[in-house]
Ligand SMILES: Nc1ncnc2c1ncn2[C@@H]1O[C@H](COP(=O)(O)OP(=O)(O)OP(=O)(O)O)[C@@H](O)[C@H]1O
């Protein structure tokens with residue numbers, strides 16, 4: 188049996204070794220975020236002027252990404268060369284020890300040195316951890332394990348911010364009692380941070396299944412080759428290009444917010460705890476977006492969701508830049524973080540799904556390097572820009588002599604980021620959305636009512652539906668002749684019974700000798716015929732670019748077994764969609780006819796045709812209802828009209844949908 192991906196988070200956390208690694212990852216990520224908060228707060232306190240504070244923070248943030256720029260592409264290679272177990276344990280101990288030295292030395296230059304050293308260790312620690320996960324969990328749980336790891340890495344920013352804000356308050360409270368004993372909330376945060384790294388290292392010592400020794404390294408994969416292959420693949424693949432533009436753009440926008448958050452909070456009258464709250468809010472939103480976002484909008488294609496999430500992130504930067512009240516800013520930040528989180532998890536998942544296995548590792552390495560490059564640039568440039576713009580007051584003074592509006596460099600830089608990010612979102616959306624796919628409105632509607640389905644990107648899939656004797660065979664035959672005359676590769680098929688197994692199933696379901704069978708059995712027999720039909724006939728023909736014309740498809744089961752037999756619609760639909768891999772026709776022609784008329788067009792009756800008129804009325808209503816739900820994929824025709832007229836109307840409707848269908852070589 189094929190091992191399908193299992194997304195149960197609980198199941199993957201029941202694996203003891205993975206659970207321990209996850210605890211270690213959570214603690215070291217907590218330490219990492221606390222370190223960032225503490226160091227930026229320290230840099231902020233180290234200068235007096237507005238510009239000076241911005242420059243000090245910019246230096247810390249820039250130094251944090253600098254090692255990645257230099258070592259990024261080869262960090263994975265180095266991690267593979269070292270003993271993985273030792274790398275993980277000693278990497279944590281070393282980072283813990285480095286953080287302890289900051290309050291002891293107490294100098295700005297030492298903060299800069301530690302920033303670089305800690306980041307260099309993290310660069311090797313991260314790939315060692317990523318490479319360890321597949322050793323601890325089975326393949327089918329790998330996706331869930333990655334989701335948890337990602338959520339923990341970014342989600343731990345929230346408790347880090349809460350602890351940091353808490354320490355600020357505790358420090359204010361106890362300042363009188365322990366005056367001079369501890370050097371303020373930042374020192375407290377640094378000690379806490381060091382302890383979290385050391386505990387993490389200790390937890391990892393208890394892992395049994397991390398293989399000792401270096402991994403086997405492909406001697407071909409030099410750093411230069413990694414970079415060049417990544418460039419080439421991304422540059423020549425539009426979807427991946429759109430993805431990379433989007434992901435890098437999102438990180439750049441996030442970098443602007445993080446880089447300017449401290450001075451922005453000061454501009455709005457907040458202090459360290461306000462900074463902690465804002466920082467935590469971004470990451471709470473991010474975490475929520477990664478966790479719930481894609482599930483909330485399941486019907487939207489990932490590509491579309493990605494573009495929309497990025498564009499909304501950019502648009503939300505506008506109010507963020509314009510509003511001057513801290514509580515409102517915190518609210519906007521939460522929503523902004525949510526959409527950035529949706530974009531990040533969707534983009535990450537798509538990279539995994541859309542990039543072929545053989546170039547995936549290199550593409551991830553390339554994307555990682557580009558993200559770091561973008562982060563380094565914005566982290567360095569945005570605070571400098573904010574510092575250069577400086578502080579401006581607009582409008583008259585109020586009755587207390589305060590300016591009506593203060594507009595500072597941080598807010599103005601947010602505005603520039605808003606314009607750039609929105610442009611990146613729109614560009615990415617345009618690169619990735621299939622113009623021949625369903626419209627945005629259809630996808631949005633389906634995201635609240637169910638899946639949007641899969642539409643073949645090659646060939647053209649046409650289904651004829653309707654009650655008994657409505658003229659499906661007549662019209663599908665006519666259509667085949669017209670398409671063939673025009674040179675198309677055409678496959679005319681039907682349900683049930685187009686395959687060897689299907690023919691046997693057809694006999695069972697339609698032979699009056701079968702007698703009464705349970706409605707569920709009937710639904711499953713039809714579903715089995717569909718599964719075989721799609722797998723053997725429909726999908727292969729579409730893949731080669733043919734026009735597939737089928738006499739009945741999924742709508743028949745929704746109408747006959749769902750509406751007719753009064754099974755629960757959603758259950759019948761789930762089975763039929765599963766059987767067909769949710770493949771949907773580009774066009775469904777519904778030939779609508781009152782059952783009394785259709786049933787008089789022939790004499791002999793099969794098991795289903797022999798049902799009551801009431802049953803056939805329900806079936807007819809079922810068909811009409813389905814067409815009404817997605818009119819853009821249907822052509823509803825009054826089947827009482829003359830055969831020629833109907834045929835012409837069908838041809839007229841189908842013509843624009845034949846773009847992806849191929850003509851025969853002999854045509
Ligand atoms: N527009 C029409 N007007 C009058 N008669 C028609 C029309 N279309 C088809 N017919 C006739 O109705 C009968 C049934 O047509 P056809 O076999 O195409 O229907 P069908 O929908 O495929 O039926 P079923 O699904 O029950 O097999 C045939 O004798 C056909 O010639």
Ligand SMILES: Cc1cn([C@H]2C[C@H](O)[C@@H](COP(=O)(O)O)O2)c(=O)[nH]c1=O
Nearest residue numbers: 682683713739740743744747748795796
């Ligand atoms: C595909 C499908 C069909 N049916 C019913 C509808 C008809 O009564 C017969 C098929 O006969 P046809 O006239 O040759 O089209 O089967 C159904 O109940 N459920 C289905 O999914």
